[in-house]
Amino acid sequence: MSAHHPAAPVGGKLFNLPVMICSLLIAAMFAVLFVRFIFGLGAVTNLNDGYPWGIWVVFDVVIGSAFACGGFSVAMLVYIFNRGQYHPMVRPALLASLFGYTLAGVGVLFDLGRWWNFWHILSPAYANPNSVMFEVAVCISAYILVMWIEFSPVFMEQWGLKVQKKKLEKVLFFFIALGTLLPMMHQSSLGTLLVVMGPQVNPLWQTPVVPLLYLLSAVTIGYGIVLFESCVASAAYRREIELHLLQPMAKIMLGMLTVFLVVRFGDLVVRGALGNALKPSLEAFFFWLEIGCFSLPYLLVGTRGARRNPARLFLAGCAIMMGGVLLRVNGFLIGYDTGLGVDHGWNYFPSIAEMLVTIGMFALEVLGYIIITRRFPVLPREGAAH
């Protein structure tokens, strides 16, 4: 194994085309949000009585936080399974997670119809421990805090706060443990959110093991995201691609994916729900699309030789992410039916304004990632290259 390079800022200009594009998209998001807060949710979204949750919940929070599982997945690999060689990937993955989660937390506020009461969810006077949403909210809030603590050595290094950094490092192991537990709790609970909706959710996605499915898929997506981000960061910053790390990580990802698929199909067979996948319906089509995305990585990076190809690693990461998107969209939107088949004529497709907010949030993440990696020691220091 090559000697480990400490992290270092990438450097370079902050004002360039990607940053300008991101800024424009963020400005568009703020314009939409202005209208939303003055005139209400109905003024900008296509939400309706049949679809109370749209992409601001399903994409920005449920999927956004699953995409932000890179930090959790890699930290678990390094610190819990003691795979030290992946250490250089912890910081970049954690940074992406930090943004993903922080913005998911902020994004919830846009969607809350009575947002000025948001603090009730963390106040014991209002708490309802029976509510899955309560557990998710408390857990995600705690995790955002824990992640900032986990990531703070980066800022301390840059600002020369040596003493504070030493002190923090003595107890960092506890925050790392907490930072592994909390995502396990809320990533599984994000799936449990579906359970109380009962038969309104198609049996292909409504199951008592949904927490396990969401947890397993979140860990798998975590590795998929790392493949994706490493490839994108290498291409964008013209850095050497960390193939010696990505190659074995892809193998771990395939292992997790196999566990996920075994549970996924085992559950469908045990509950006798597989028949729903054979009906000529929209739900069945999307089910197979989901399974197709989850199966693609076996074709793309199934062999050792294939895992040496960065393009294949990148595509496998994308396929896993798409599978994760579909698992969640299918459960919360495609397979969700208010009124249980009694037709109320409800439809939902996000409005342009809704999409602008989701895209704006994504742009904010990309912008933050660019600024921080260029100015703070996040990515591994480049050895020979450049």
Add this chain to the structure above:
Amino acid sequence: MTTRRDFLRGCLAGGAAAASAVLPETACARDTLQRPPEGLGLLYDATLCVGCQACVAACKKANDNPAEFTAVDKLWDTPLDTTGHTFNLIKMYRNGTMETKDSELNGFSFMKTSCMHCADPSCVSACPVSAMIKDPVTGVVGYDPDACIGCRYCVAACPFGIPKYQYDSPTGKIGKCELCRHRHKDGHYSACAEVCPTGATLFGRTEDLLAEAKRRLALKPGEWTTIPRGRLRPAQEKVLAGGEDGKGHKHRHGWRDEPDQSYQAQVGNYLQHVYGEKEYGGTQVLKLSAVNFQKAGMPDLPPKSSAATSETIQHTLYGGLMMPIAVLAGLTWVAKRNVVPEDDNEKGGQS
């Protein structure tokens, strides 16, 4: 060498955490909740309903809700479904020529749409901030806008599609029937039942209403029978009303004094099913119909509530925080051995 052992330890800790997610259904099983004995509700009899929508107008007035227009001329309140501003609606089933009332073929029928006041409500289980609360005595599912954060999980959770959010306002609330609980202190009961001219919507204790529903189902279709209107008085209350307590305006039970409004009507051609007796653990609003309930717009629900399933999973995983603390202890132990301070991270890279 130590690496492999540590790896196995990690597997153990991770495995325990993963296993904790699979265990549900065993420990901490939470049964479906039952109706409180004094629970209040409504009995809606579709065969008595004439579709006059007097209950819809009365509901609007009692809850101070605005009219909702769907026609071009905007003259009449014409909501097409319950909304954040319409808590009660009479919907219609139609088939073919629509000649016969209460006939599935070439007929029509009505169905009341409003909160069922479940014994084990999904909305109450879902609400993260206790804004949806089921009264322990009356069983009325009430809403507190001052607690609500507007997350609309209750909207998504309800299988009847009842709680609705007011999307047209920047300070929108959830709107739903609360059985006119704000009028109870003045001795008034649900406005829809108060105004119903045929007794199709009847207010009372759910246990009494269930007995009344079963009485009707036991009669022969076409027979003449006495149909109460407004509020259903239990047998013992009639005795009391005729006795020494008979002259007062308000009785011991707290409802306003009313003349007996019952009348003679013909028994409908009922399906032998009291909708709401068993659905989702039972509801406090009960329904009778001659037309298939699913066709008339009521969902087909199992006797077990989703709230029970959801809370069983939650409490198995998080009850007393036992499982998370145990997993955290394991993870901390493993992490403490594996976390190398950044300064000598050269070590961390070698394996």
